[in-house]
Amino acid sequence: MxxxxxxxxxxxxxxxxxxxxxxxxxxxxxxxxxxxxxxxxxxxxxxxxxxxxxxxxxxxxxxxxxxxxxxxxxxxxxxxxxxxxxxxxxxxxxxxxxxxxxxxxxxxxxxxxxxxxxxxxxxxxxxxxxxxxxRRTPALAYAKRLVDEGRIGEIRHIRAVYLQDWIADPEFPLVWRLDKDAAGSGALGDIGAHIIDLATFLTGQRLTGLTGITETFVKTRPKLAEQTGGLTARGSEERGEVTVDDAAVWVGRTDGGALATFEATRFAAGRKNAMRIELNGSKGSLAFDFERMNELEFLDFTEPAVESGFRRILVTEPEHPYVGAWWPAGHGLGYEHTFTHEVKDFTDAIVEGRAPEPSFADGLAVQKILAAIEDSRGDWVTL
Amino acid sequence: MxxxxxxxxxxxxxxxxxxxxxxxxxxxxxxxxxxxxxxxxxxxxxxxxxxxxxxxxxxxxxxxxxxxxxxxxxxxxxxxxxxxxxxxxxxxxxxxxxxxxxxxxxxxxxxxxxxxxxxxxxxxxxxxxxxxxxRRTPALAYAKRLVDEGRIGEIRHIRAVYLQDWIADPEFPLVWRLDKDAAGSGALGDIGAHIIDLATFLTGQRLTGLTGITETFVKTRPKLAEQTGGLTARGSEERGEVTVDDAAVWVGRTDGGALATFEATRFAAGRKNAMRIELNGSKGSLAFDFERMNELEFLDFTEPAVESGFRRILVTEPEHPYVGAWWPAGHGLGYEHTFTHEVKDFTDAIVEGRAPEPSFADGLAVQKILAAIEDSRGDWVTL
Amino acid sequence: MxxxxxxxxxxxxxxxxxxxxxxxxxxxxxxxxxxxxxxxxxxxxxxxxxxxxxxxxxxxxxxxxxxxxxxxxxxxxxxxxxxxxxxxxxxxxxxxxxxxxxxxxxxxxxxxxxxxxxxxxxxxxxxxxxxxxxRRTPALAYAKRLVDEGRIGEIRHIRAVYLQDWIADPEFPLVWRLDKDAAGSGALGDIGAHIIDLATFLTGQRLTGLTGITETFVKTRPKLAEQTGGLTARGSEERGEVTVDDAAVWVGRTDGGALATFEATRFAAGRKNAMRIELNGSKGSLAFDFERMNELEFLDFTEPAVESGFRRILVTEPEHPYVGAWWPAGHGLGYEHTFTHEVKDFTDAIVEGRAPEPSFADGLAVQKILAAIEDSRGDWVTL
Amino acid sequence: MxxxxxxxxxxxxxxxxxxxxxxxxxxxxxxxxxxxxxxxxxxxxxxxxxxxxxxxxxxxxxxxxxxxxxxxxxxxxxxxxxxxxxxxxxxxxxxxxxxxxxxxxxxxxxxxxxxxxxxxxxxxxxxxxxxxxxRRTPALAYAKRLVDEGRIGEIRHIRAVYLQDWIADPEFPLVWRLDKDAAGSGALGDIGAHIIDLATFLTGQRLTGLTGITETFVKTRPKLAEQTGGLTARGSEERGEVTVDDAAVWVGRTDGGALATFEATRFAAGRKNAMRIELNGSKGSLAFDFERMNELEFLDFTEPAVESGFRRILVTEPEHPYVGAWWPAGHGLGYEHTFTHEVKDFTDAIVEGRAPEPSFADGLAVQKILAAIEDSRGDWVTL
CATH class of the missing domain: 3.40.50.720 (NAD(P)-binding Rossmann-like Domain)
Structure with a gap:
C-alpha cells in the first residue's frame, strides 16, 4: 500500500x-x-x-x-x-x-x-x-443508524420521491441526459436509482416485486446546435425525439413485509432537488428531504402521544456521522460534502482491506429494479 | 319550498x-x-x-x-x-x-x-x-379555483397520500371499522376514498387505469367486550380476524395525461390526519396538507426561477371560499367547518333548484376505483 | 344557582x-x-x-x-x-x-x-x-402544563411577538381601532396585551422592569364616510389623525430572572395573525405560532443532543386540554374554539364557586405594563 | 500586482x-x-x-x-x-x-x-x-438585492435574533470565549455583532438610538485544566467567574424610520445557529434563518392578498449571488461557502483596485453599537 x-x-x-x-x-x-x-x-x-x-x-x-x-x-x-x-x-x-x-x-x-x-x-x-x-449525507447515515438500532421498529411503509423540474419547460433542449443511447434512461436511472438505493440502504430490505409506469410528457425538444452536455443551453428550432422517460412511478413490496411507493420526475414544477424519503415503522418514523439536507425528522412512537411529534433534528452535532470533522453545531454542510465523505469511506476501506459499500453488486441490484420498472408497464413483476 | x-x-x-x-x-x-x-x-x-x-x-x-x-x-x-x-x-x-x-x-x-x-x-x-x-376546506376549494383559472397549466403529476396511525399499535382492538361487513373496506374506503375524490375534484380528471396493492399488516386484534363502535376502547384477550386492509398504494394515469400516485394507510406512525395532495403542472404547482388545513402552497412556474418559490398562502382572507363568513385574516378554521360549508352548499343547491356536487354518481365513480384497486393485486386495471 | x-x-x-x-x-x-x-x-x-x-x-x-x-x-x-x-x-x-x-x-x-x-x-x-x-388555545394550555411540570426547567428567555398587517396600507381608513378615545391604544393594547398576558400565563413570572418604544408609521388616514366599525371599508379623501401606535417593541426582566422581548405591530406585511411565543429554559424550549394554532414545538434539552430536536406536537390528542370534547387526533380546531373553551371555563368556575382566571386583577396588571411601555420612551421603567 | x-x-x-x-x-x-x-x-x-x-x-x-x-x-x-x-x-x-x-x-x-x-x-x-x-450567504446577498431593488418598499421593521445554546448547560467550562480579556464580550460581540452588521448590510440603514440589557445567567463555571480553546472539553472542579454576557436584547430606531429588535443569546435550548432576520416593508417582507441557509422567504405585498404568501425561495439558482459557480439548482451550499465567497470578493476588490466591503469603518460602527448596548442598561442611548 x-x-x-x-x-x-x-x-x-x-x-x-x-x-x-x-x-x-x-x-x-x-x-x-x-x-x-x-x-x-x-x-x-x-x-x-x-x-x-x-x-x-x-x-x-x-x-x-x-x-x-x-x-x-x-x-x-x-x-x-x-x-x-x-x-x-x-x-x-x-x-x-x-x-x-x-x-x-x-x-x-x-x-x-x-x-x-x-x-x-x-x-x-x-x-x-x-x-x-x-448515502453519505450525515442525516441519512444517521437515519440508518437509528433504523439499525431498532428505533423505528418493524418497517411498514417506505415512501420515496425524487422531484426535480429542470425540463418541465417543453423548450428545454435535447441534452445528452434525454438521449437513451448516452444516458440509458431518463428520470428513472438518473434520480430514481438514488431512491431505490437509499430505500435499501436505510432499511436493509429489498423489493420482492413491483408494478409501475413511466411517461414522457414532452416527446420532442429543440436540438442543441452542438452537443455541449450543458444543462442550461437553449436549443435550435429543429426538434429531436426524447428517447427517455420524463417520470416514473412504482409501488412494491419488500422482503421485510413493507409497502413501498416511489416516484422520480423532472416535471415537478418548483421542486428543485426534492429527494424525500419517509419510513414508518412500528416504533417510529423518519422523514428526510434533501432540499433541507441538514435536517432529519424523527418520530418516536414509543413516547406518549400527548407529547410526541416529529422532531426536527439538526444533523450538525459532532456525534453525527461525518460531522465531527467539520464545524460547530448548527453550521450546515452542503451537497458536495456527500462526495467528500464518499471518497473518505472508499479510501478507508482500501486502506483497511475491507470491501466498500455500496458494492457493484448493490449497483447491479438497483439496475435490475430499474429494468423491472421499465418492463412492468403497470403489471406485477416479481424480482 | x-x-x-x-x-x-x-x-x-x-x-x-x-x-x-x-x-x-x-x-x-x-x-x-x-x-x-x-x-x-x-x-x-x-x-x-x-x-x-x-x-x-x-x-x-x-x-x-x-x-x-x-x-x-x-x-x-x-x-x-x-x-x-x-x-x-x-x-x-x-x-x-x-x-x-x-x-x-x-x-x-x-x-x-x-x-x-x-x-x-x-x-x-x-x-x-x-x-x-x-372539498369544502377553504384551501382546497381555493386550490380548485386556481386550477380552473389555469394557474398551474397542464397537469403532469397528482401525488396524494392520506396517512393516519390510529391502529399502528397491534393491540388496538377490533372496532367496526376493521370489519369488512360493517365497513366495506379499511383504509382504502375510509380515507383512500377521500383522496380519490379530491384528485378528481381538483383536477377535473379521471383515472383511466391503475395498478396497486393492499396490505393488512396486523392480521388479528383483540375483540371488543361489546361492539361499542368506540375508537379508543381497549380489547379483551380473545383475538378476532381483521378483514379489511390496513393500507393501500396505487398509481395510475388520468384522461388528462397525468401520472397519479396514491397511498392510504392507518400505519404511518406520527401522521395523525395527513391528507396531502400535490399537483404539478406546466405553469405551477399546488400542495396541501390537512394537518395544516388553513394553508395552501402555490408555486407560480411562470415567475423567474430566481424569485420563485412555494408560497404559503394563509387561506383566511375574506376573498377565499367560505372564509368571508367567519373571522379576520389569520384566524384559522377547524375540521368541523368543512361540514358547515357542506350543508350550506347542499342547502343552497336545494333552494336554487340545482344539482349539488359531488353527486351520487361521483360517489359511485369513487366506489368503482376502490373496487379496481382491490382487484388489481399489482396488475393493470383499465377503468 | x-x-x-x-x-x-x-x-x-x-x-x-x-x-x-x-x-x-x-x-x-x-x-x-x-x-x-x-x-x-x-x-x-x-x-x-x-x-x-x-x-x-x-x-x-x-x-x-x-x-x-x-x-x-x-x-x-x-x-x-x-x-x-x-x-x-x-x-x-x-x-x-x-x-x-x-x-x-x-x-x-x-x-x-x-x-x-x-x-x-x-x-x-x-x-x-x-x-x-x-389562554384557552389547547396548544398554549398544554404548553403551560409542560412548564408547570418543569419540563423546560428554569426559564432564561421569553420571546413574544404579535404580528399583523391589516393597516400596513397607508390608505386603509381611520377605523375606531385607530382612535385613542375609542380604543385606548393601538397595536399595544389590542394585540400587545395578549402577549403580555400569555407570557405571564405560561411562565408564572411577572415583568419587574422594561424599556421600550412605540411608533406610528402612518400619521394620517382617510376618514370613514360614517363610523361603521368595519375593518375593510375604504375611506373618503379627507384624512384624519391616527392617535394610537402602529407598533410597539419592548424588552424587560422578570421576577424569575428571565430576559423577555416583545413586539406588537400591525405593519408586518404578510403576517396575518402571527402571535408567536418561544420560551427557552434550562431543560427545554417551547415555541408556538397562532397561525399554526394546532401545533406546539417542544425541545427536550435533557435528551442527548444527537437525537434532540424541536418536535412538532399536533395538539389534537384526546389527552390535550379541551381536545377530548372535539374530534379525533389530527382534526384541528379553529380560532373560535378558544372562546368556547373560555366560556366553558368561566361557567365551570361559577358553578364550582371558584374564582376564574385570568382575574380582573390580572387584566389590571397587563394594563399597567401597557402604560409603562407608553411611558418608557426608551428609558427603563421599574414595575 | x-x-x-x-x-x-x-x-x-x-x-x-x-x-x-x-x-x-x-x-x-x-x-x-x-x-x-x-x-x-x-x-x-x-x-x-x-x-x-x-x-x-x-x-x-x-x-x-x-x-x-x-x-x-x-x-x-x-x-x-x-x-x-x-x-x-x-x-x-x-x-x-x-x-x-x-x-x-x-x-x-x-x-x-x-x-x-x-x-x-x-x-x-x-x-x-x-x-x-x-453577508456572503447567497440567500442574504440575494435579500439585499431585493431590498435595493425596492421590492419590499419602505422598511418598517427589522427583527433579528441570533440564538445558540452551546453554554446553556451550567457545567460547560470556562473557555476563552467566556473571558472578557480574551473575547471582549460574550454573546453580544460574538454573535450580536453579526446581526448588527446584517441589519445594516441588508437595509442600508443605521441605528440612531437604542435601549437594551444584557445578562449573565451562569456566573461561575468550571475552569479548564489548561486553556485549550476547545469548545467541548469538560472542566475541573474549580470554578472561575464568567466575565462576559450570556445574552443581550435591545431595540432601537434607524435613520430610515424603522423599529428594530435584536437578541443574541447562547442560552436558547435547541437553537444551534439560528441567526434569523426578518424585514417588513411597505411593499413586502423578507425572512431568513441560517439553520436553513439555502432558503429565503419573500412576501410580495403588492400581490392580491388572496394569492399572497411567504414564498420559500431555494437560493440555489445559477442567477443567485455566488451560486453559478457551484452546483445545479436545489443542491445546497454549506456554512463554509460563505468564507469562500468572502475571500473571493476580497480578492476581486484588491485586483480591481476597489475598496472592499464591509470596511474597517463598518466594523467600527458595529463596535460602537456593541459598546452602546453595554452602556445602555435599559436607558436610551443616542448614537
Missing part, C-alpha cells in the same frame, strides 16, 4: 468536478491519504483548464493510458453511463481500485459484467464501489 | 355529531335556512342524550319513521356504510333530499342502486349529495 | 358574534349549563338581525336594562374598551357574573375601579374574568 | 481552518488568484500539523515575521479579538492587504486605531475588510 493513493478522475463535468473537490477536502478534513494526480478527458483544452483550476498535475486524453500507468492506484469514473463498463472493467483488471458513478451501467448486462470483474478483482484485494453518494 | 328545511340526521356518533353542529353553524354564519329537527338512532337513551345536548326536538329509533314523516325535508345519512343503501334510497323515494356520508355504499352494486334512485329523484326535483366534506 | 345560566352579551360585532357562538358550542360539546338569552346593542335593527341569526330570544338597547333584569345571571362584555368600566362595574354591583373582553379598560384608573368592583363582588360570590381567550 | 496573491493566515483554529479552506475553494471554483502560503501560530507542532493537512508550504510562529516578509501580499487575521489591533495595523503599515475576522477589536478605541490605519493604507492602495462572512 502506498502512503498516498494516486487517483485518476475520468470526466471533468458536474461529477468529475465535484469528485475532484471531494478528494481534496477529504485529505484536509479527514486526513484521507489520497490525492487526484490525473484527470482524463477527451477535449484536451477543457481538460487542461480544469486541471489548472483544480491543481491536478497530469492530464490524459484516454482512460486506457490511466489504466496502463502503474503510478495510478485509483480510477474514479465520472463519465456518462455509456462508458462505465469499459473503463471500470479495464481499470479493475489492471489492478486499480474503482469508484464508479451511478447508475453502474446503461444496461443490466453491462452491470453484470462489471460485477463479475469486481468480484474477480476483489479476490486480488482490488476494491470497487458504486457512487451512490447520498 | 318551505321557509326552513327540516333535517333528520341518521346517526349521532362522530359523523352525526359533526353534521348536526354543522347545520346549526351554517344557519348562524351563512343564514342557511335549515335546522335539525330529528335525530335517528337505535339506542334510545344515547340518542335522547345527544338530542338534549344539541337541542334537537325529536328522536326517532327507525329511519323508516323519518322517511314517512311529511314534515322532514332532508335526510342526512351519517350511519356506517352498510346501512347507506337502504336509508338513502328509502328517503329519496319518499321525496326527501339526501346528503349521504362517504363511501356511498359498501359495494359497487349498492352504490349503483343509489345512483339510480338519485337520478329518478332528481327528475322530481329531489336532491342528493355525497358527503366528501374535504 | 339556577340550572342554566342566562347570559346577556353586550355587543354583536366581531367579539360579540364569536362569544355568542362560543356559548352555544360550549353547551353542545362540554354540556356547559348556560345559554345566551339577551344581546345588547344600540342599533336596534342590526342587533335584532344578529339575534335572529344566532337564535337569541331577547334584544336590549341599553346595558342598564340587562343589569336591572333579575333573570340575567351573566353579562359578557364585548363592546369597545371605552364602555367596559361602566358596564362591568354596573353588572357586578347588580350581582351579575361578568366576563369582560380585553383590554380591561382604556386606562389604568378605569381598570383599577373594575378590580375594586370585582373584589367587592367576589366577596358576595359574584365572579369576574378578563377575556384573554388565547 | 502579482499574478497570484500569497496569503498568510494568522490562526489555525475554527476560523483559521475555515478561511484556509475557503481560499483553496475560491481558487478552484471562482478562479480567485490567491493561495495560502503561510500559516501563523504560536504552537509550532499544532501549526505544522495544520499546514501539512491543508497543504500550506510555510509555517510562522510570529505574525511579525509575516509582516516583514515581502513575498506575502495578504494577511488574514483569524486569531482571537485581543490580537486583532496589533496584527492588522502591523500588516497594513507593511503594505499587506488585511482581512480581519469580526469583531474588529475588543474595544472601540482599538477599532478606531484600526480604522485610522486602514484609511492611511487605503491611500496607498492597500485594502482592508472586516470579516462579516454572513
Amino acid at each position: 502506498p502512503e498516498t493513493l494516486n487517483v485518476a478522475v475520468a470526466g471533468y463535468a458536474f461529477m468529475g468536478r465535484i469528485h475532484t473537490a471531494g478528494w481534496a477536502q477529504a485529505a484536509k478534513f479527514f486526513g484521507t491519504p489520497a490525492r487526484v494526480t490525473h484527470v482524463i478527458g477527451r477535449n484536451r483544452k477543457n481538460t487542461q483548464a480544469f486541471a489548472d483550476a483544480f491543481g491536478i498535475p497530469n492530464v490524459l486524453a484516454d482512460w486506457r493510458d490511466a489504466v496502463a500507468d502503474p503510478d495510478i492506484h485509483v480510477v474514479d469514473v465520472c463519465t456518462p453511463g455509456d462508458s462505465h463498463v469499459d473503463i471500470a472493467i479495464g481499470a479493475l483488471e489492471a489492478g486499480k481500485h474503482v469508484l464508479c458513478e451511478k447508475p453502474l451501467a446503461n444496461s443490466v448486462a453491462g452491470a453484470e459484467r462489471m460485477v463479475a470483474a469486481a468480484e474477480a478483482a476483489s479476490a486480488r484485494g482490488v476494491r470497487s464501489m458504486a457512487g451512490f453518494s447520498y | 318551505p321557509e326552513t328545511l327540516n333535517v333528520a340526521v341518521a346517526g349521532y356518533a362522530f359523523m352525526g355529531r359533526i353534521h348536526t353542529a354543522g347545520w346549526a353553524q351554517a344557519a348562524k354564519f351563512f343564514g342557511t335556512p335549515a335546522r335539525v329537527t330529528h335525530v335517528i338512532g337505535r339506542n334510545r337513551k344515547n340518542t335522547q342524550a345527544f338530542a338534549d345536548a344539541f337541542g334537537i326536538p325529536n328522536v326517532l329509533a327507525d329511519w323508516r319513521d323519518a322517511v314517512a314523516d311529511p314534515d322532514i325535508h332532508v335526510v342526512d345519512v351519517c350511519t356506517p356504510g352498510d346501512s347507506h343503501v337502504d336509508i338513502a334510497i328509502g328517503a329519496l323515494e319518499a321525496g326527501k333530499h339526501v346528503l349521504c356520508e362517504k363511501p356511498l355504499a359498501n359495494s359497487v352494486a349498492g352504490a349503483e342502486r343509489m345512483v339510480a334512485a338519485a337520478e329518478a329523484a332528481s327528475a322530481r326535483g329531489v336532491r342528493s349529495m355525497a358527503g366528501f366534506s374535504y | 339556577p340550572e342554566t345560566l342566562n347570559v346577556a352579551v353586550a355587543g354583536y360585532a366581531f367579539m360579540g358574534r364569536i362569544h355568542t357562538a362560543g356559548w352555544a358550542q360550549a353547551a353542545k360539546f362540554f354540556g356547559t349549563p348556560a345559554r345566551v338569552t339577551h344581546v345588547i346593542g344600540r342599533n336596534r335593527k342590526n342587533t335584532q338581525a344578529f339575534a335572529d341569526a344566532f337564535g337569541i330570544p331577547n334584544v336590549l338597547a341599553d346595558w342598564r336594562d340587562a343589569v336591572a333584569d333579575p333573570d340575567i345571571h351573566v353579562v359578557d362584555v364585548c363592546t369597545p374598551g371605552d364602555s367596559h368600566v361602566d358596564i362591568a362595574i354596573g353588572a357586578l354591583e347588580a350581582g351579575k357574573h361578568v366576563l369582560c373582553e380585553k383590554p380591561l379598560a382604556n386606562s389604568v384608573a378605569g381598570a383599577e375601579r373594575m378590580v375594586a368592583a370585582a373584589e367587592a363582588a367576589s366577596a358576595r360570590g359574584v365572579r369576574s374574568m378578563a377575556g384573554f381567550s388565547y | 502579482p499574478e497570484t496573491l500569497n496569503v498568510a493566515v494568522a490562526g489555525y483554529a475554527f476560523m483559521g481552518r475555515i478561511h484556509t479552506a475557503g481560499w483553496a475553494q475560491a481558487a478552484k471554483f471562482f478562479g480567485t488568484p490567491a493561495r495560502v502560503t503561510h500559516v501563523i501560530g504560536r504552537n509550532r507542532k499544532n501549526t505544522q500539523a495544520f499546514a501539512d493537512a491543508f497543504g500550506i508550504p510555510n509555517v510562522l510562529a510570529d505574525w511579525r515575521d509575516a509582516v516583514a516578509d515581502p513575498d506575502i501580499h495578504v494577511v488574514d487575521v483569524c486569531t482571537p479579538g485581543d490580537s486583532h489591533v496589533d496584527i492588522a495595523i502591523g500588516a497594513l503599515e507593511a503594505g499587506k492587504h488585511v482581512l480581519c475576522e469580526k469583531p474588529l477589536a475588543n474595544s472601540v478605541a482599538g477599532a478606531e486605531r484600526m480604522v485610522a490605519a486602514a484609511e492611511a493604507a487605503s491611500a496607498r492602495g492597500v485594502r482592508s475588510m472586516a470579516g462579516f462572512s454572513y
